[in-house]
Amino acid sequence: MPVINRIAEFQTEIAEWRRDLHAHPEVLFDVHRTAGVVTEKLGEFGCDEIITGLAGTGVVGIINGRSNVSGRTIGLRADMDALPMTEKTGAPYSSKTDGKMHACGHDGHTAMLLGAAKYLAETRNFDGRVALIFQPAEEGGGGGKVMLEDGLLDKVAIDEVYGMHNWPGMPLGHFGIRTGGIMAATDRFYIDIEGLGGHAARPQQTIDPIIVAAQLVTALQTIVSRNLDPLESAVLSVTMIEAGEADNVISRTAKVTGTVRTLDGGVQDFIEARLNEFVPSFAASFGAKASIRYARGYPVTVNAEAQTRFAAEVARDVVGADRVDDDVAPSMGGEDFSFMLNERPGAYIFLGNGDSSELHTDTYDFNDEAIPVGVSYWARLVEKALPIA
Ligand SMILES: [Zn+2]
Ligand SMILES: [Zn+2]
Known part of the structure; x- marks a missing residue:
C-alpha cells in the first residue's frame, strides 16, 4: 500500500499549515501561537478530547476508533519548537521574526501530525484510541520530559509511543530506523x-x-x-x-x-x-x-525491538521494501523523545528530507514533498497497530 490517496488529496492544505507555522517560529516553551493553531485544528477535526497545559504549551489530542475492544492507546508525538537563529532561506514563507527559525523541521513534524489527526478523525479505521502528542521545547528545554512530569501518562494511558524526524541527505520517500540506540x-x-x-x-x-x-x-x-x-x-x-x-x-x-x-x-x-x-x-x-x-542531558533514544520491527513494516507498506533501511546509522545528535521511550516501548524513525541543507543551518527548510509520506506512515501505523476487531 503506497501513500494513502485521501492524504495525498489534502497534501497542499497540510503544506499551507506547515508554511504558516514556518513563518511564525517560536522557541522553547514559548510556543503559544503554535499550540493555539494545533488546539484549534484538533477541535475542527473533531478530536474526542483535547488536553492542554502539559509543560505549559503541550497539547494532546485524543481520537477514539470505531471500536474499543483492545482498550489500547497508541501515542504519536511531534515537536513544535524552533531555534534561536536567523533564517537565510529566502523562501516566501520565511520567518517573520529575526533570531527565530524553524531550522530543524518541527514545523513539518507538527503539520504532518495534524494531517494524520485530520485523516484519523475522519476515517476512524482503527480500534482503541490514538493520542496525538504535540510537545514544546525539544531543542534544549526537555519539553517531553516536562510533559511526563506534568502527568501525561497518568492522564492518558498510552501503551506504545512513536516519533519521527525528517532527515536531510536521506532521499525523499525513504525511511531509516534501527533497534537500540538511534540518537545519542x-x-x-x-x-x-x-x-x-x-x-x-x-x-x-x-x-x-x-x-x-x-x-x-x-x-x-x-x-x-x-x-x-x-x-x-x-x-x-x-x-x-x-x-x-x-x-x-x-x-x-x-x-x-x-x-x-x-x-x-x-x-x-x-x-x-x-x-x-x-x-x-x-x-x-x-x-x-x-x-x-x-x-546528564537527554538520555539515549532507545528503539524497542518489537516496535522497531513493526514500524519498519509500516514504513515498507507505505514506500516499499527497497526504500526502508532498518539498520540505519545512528546519529550523535540528541532527542528529547528519549524520555518518552524510557517510559513506554516504541520507535523513532527518520523520514527522508532529500538533498536539503543540514538541520540547524540557516538555509535548511523542511521538504513539503515528504508530507504525504510522513502522514501516511502515521495513519498506517495506527490502522495496523490497532486493527478493527
Ligand atoms: Zn534540532
Ligand atoms: Zn529536531
Whole structure:
C-alpha cells in the first residue's frame, strides 16, 4: 500500500499549515501561537478530547476508533519548537521574526501530525484510541520530559509511543530506523582548574592553569581513543576554554567545558566515571587542583525491538521494501523523545528530507514533498497497530 490517496488529496492544505507555522517560529516553551493553531485544528477535526497545559504549551489530542475492544492507546508525538537563529532561506514563507527559525523541521513534524489527526478523525479505521502528542521545547528545554512530569501518562494511558524526524541527505520517500540506540545521550561537563596566579615573567612562582587546560584537552582525547572499546562509539568534545584577563598575568583559574555523546548507557557510565577520576589526578600532576561537574542531558533514544520491527513494516507498506533501511546509522545528535521511550516501548524513525541543507543551518527548510509520506506512515501505523476487531 503506497501513500494513502485521501492524504495525498489534502497534501497542499497540510503544506499551507506547515508554511504558516514556518513563518511564525517560536522557541522553547514559548510556543503559544503554535499550540493555539494545533488546539484549534484538533477541535475542527473533531478530536474526542483535547488536553492542554502539559509543560505549559503541550497539547494532546485524543481520537477514539470505531471500536474499543483492545482498550489500547497508541501515542504519536511531534515537536513544535524552533531555534534561536536567523533564517537565510529566502523562501516566501520565511520567518517573520529575526533570531527565530524553524531550522530543524518541527514545523513539518507538527503539520504532518495534524494531517494524520485530520485523516484519523475522519476515517476512524482503527480500534482503541490514538493520542496525538504535540510537545514544546525539544531543542534544549526537555519539553517531553516536562510533559511526563506534568502527568501525561497518568492522564492518558498510552501503551506504545512513536516519533519521527525528517532527515536531510536521506532521499525523499525513504525511511531509516534501527533497534537500540538511534540518537545519542547528550551530556555536558564543566571543569574548574585552580592553579596559582602571578607575574607572567616569573612562571616558576606560579602554577599555570592555562598550561594544565591546554594539555588536558589533548589528554581527554585518550578516554575515547585508548580507554573505550574501539567497537563502541562516543564523542568527547571540548567546546569552551575560558582563562586569563591580561597578557602579563598568569591566571589563577581556567574553565574547560565540553560535551559527551554516547549511544549506550554503559558507555555513558564509563565515560562519566573515567572523567571523574582522570581530571583531578591529571591536574594534580601539575600541582593544580581540578574539579569536574558532569551533567546528564537527554538520555539515549532507545528503539524497542518489537516496535522497531513493526514500524519498519509500516514504513515498507507505505514506500516499499527497497526504500526502508532498518539498520540505519545512528546519529550523535540528541532527542528529547528519549524520555518518552524510557517510559513506554516504541520507535523513532527518520523520514527522508532529500538533498536539503543540514538541520540547524540557516538555509535548511523542511521538504513539503515528504508530507504525504510522513502522514501516511502515521495513519498506517495506527490502522495496523490497532486493527478493527
Ligand atoms: Zn534540532
Ligand atoms: Zn529536531
